[in-house]
Amino acid sequence: MLFKFKSIFNFSFKAKYSFSFIVITFLTQLNYSQENRQFQVFQFPANKIPTIDGNSEDWKMVPKNYVVGMDQLWDDSGKQPKANPKNLDVSVKVGWVKGLNRLYFLYEAYDDYWDFSLPGLHNDTFELIVDADQSGGPFIDRFHPNPSLTNTMEAFFSYHGVHAQNYHIFTPALEKDWTMVWGSQPWIKKLPYANVSYHYNFKPGQSGKLTLEFWITPFDYAGNDPSRAIESILEENKNIGLCWAIIDYDDVNKTENNGFWNLSKEHKMYGNASYSLPFKLMPLENQFKKEIEAKWSFKVVNMPKREVAFVDESDGEVNSWNWDFGDGTTSTEQNPIHQYKEAGKYVVILNIKGPKGTSQLSKVWDVAVK
Structure with missing residues (x-):
């Protein structure tokens, strides 16, 4: 009887190790799942x-x-x-x-x-x-x-x-x-x-x-x-x-x-x-959000060349973007990079459109290059 018992469970060392690893892993995951709260x-x-x-x-x-x-x-x-x-x-x-x-x-x-x-x-x-x-x-x-x-x-x-x-x-x-x-x-x-x-x-x-x-x-x-x-x-x-x-x-x-x-x-x-x-x-709950709202930021990526990267951060579903860089030029890209020819302080405007309407955000003289 003992021989039969041994023959049934006559795993190789590798198999025993794998079995033990599976059991330990299962118990570890079980313990983790009990604590896996967010x-x-x-x-x-x-x-x-x-x-x-x-x-x-x-x-x-x-x-x-x-x-x-x-x-x-x-x-x-x-x-x-x-x-x-x-x-x-x-x-x-x-x-x-x-x-x-x-x-x-x-x-x-x-x-x-x-x-x-x-x-x-x-x-x-x-x-x-x-x-x-x-x-x-x-x-x-x-x-x-x-x-x-x-x-x-x-x-x-x-x-x-x-x-x-x-x-x-x-x-x-x-x-x-x-x-x-x-x-x-x-x-x-x-x-x-x-x-x-x-x-x-x-x-x-x-x-x-x-x-x-x-x-x-x-x-x-x-x-x-x-x-x-x-x-x-x-x-x-x-x-x-x-x-x-x-x-x-x-x-x-x-x-x-x-x-x-x-x-x-x-x-x-x-x-x-x-x-x-x-x-x-968490993000804002829906009841505190506007259906569409223009938001944007910028970064001067190369001051000697007066290159500025603009980033759209608008809320809501947006289908089109229209940037007015304040120097007589515009762009319809979502995240444009613009090069100013002259030093100065500029009023930059972003207009957006979507299924829920339109929105505009202008920033007065935030964008300045020299």
């Missing part, structure tokens, strides 16, 4: 940028599919088997504005016990991880890949929070700064890099609803010296890395929290950006 960042129209005042009215235009609620979180401390809205109920919306390197957040939460009377880290907390360029990898000093640099002040100042940022946002902050930036760059939590406002009417130990509204600036590089910082460029349809956790305390006399509600499936997301999740910077 979220959306709502684009606010330029004339409807939310005011940071703790009032959620500005956010009512955000569709429900942008909301991240308790159904997306899990308590990886194991203390709470499932979410109980009578104990804690949280929703988060994230927004952006095209042309601004800012991320806007609306955090709304009901808690049956708000713990925020102590001056240190023992505070109900919204812990936010930002990795806007999706660089991934560990970013706190004790996770440094070189063990000899682990937990050193050198690593803290040169490494901790540099390529991704961790904000311990106190909910609410009482007689202390609104957040602890876990790293050597506390300047990123102040204007002109961030702004915040709260609204609540409860006292420590009471229940109630909190509204937290804020914006932050994401950075590709943010060290101790702000003059060397590099902001992350936010662009339409780009993915950025975000993650958060809600640390819930229910007794001021207990040192341990009552739950660590994590958006990621990996507890160590707080110090490893590879465990953040993709959030897509």
Whole structure:
């Protein structure tokens, strides 16, 4: 019987290896699929940028599919088997504005016990991880890949929070700064890099609803010296890395929290950006778009020859383009390159046509050559 068993499963080493590889790959993909979630960042129209005042009215235009609620979180401390809205109920919306390197957040939460009377880290907390360029990898000093640099002040100042940022946002902050930036760059939590406002009417130990509204600036590089910082460029349809956790305390006399509600499936997301999740910077929703709108930009590609490249960036379906370069010449190309014969400052006009109508955009003296 043993011989038959062996004969049936008498794979060559190569076959066994291939089989094992398939099984491991399948399990890896299964695990990945469980974590393969993508979220959306709502684009606010330029004339409807939310005011940071703790009032959620500005956010009512955000569709429900942008909301991240308790159904997306899990308590990886194991203390709470499932979410109980009578104990804690949280929703988060994230927004952006095209042309601004800012991320806007609306955090709304009901808690049956708000713990925020102590001056240190023992505070109900919204812990936010930002990795806007999706660089991934560990970013706190004790996770440094070189063990000899682990937990050193050198690593803290040169490494901790540099390529991704961790904000311990106190909910609410009482007689202390609104957040602890876990790293050597506390300047990123102040204007002109961030702004915040709260609204609540409860006292420590009471229940109630909190509204937290804020914006932050994401950075590709943010060290101790702000003059060397590099902001992350936010662009339409780009993915950025975000993650958060809600640390819930229910007794001021207990040192341990009552739950660590994590958006990621990996507890160590707080110090490893590879465990953040993709959030897509979405285009404007259709109700905020014009059916057709002329938009364009330009770049001087050769100043000595006075060559200028014009780029059509119009919205809507466009069938024809008509450029007036301001020097008596025109073009019907979508993205023309034009050579000016004379130095000067020019009024350039783009006229477009499509099934939904026409549109025109002129720019006065933006285009200047010498």
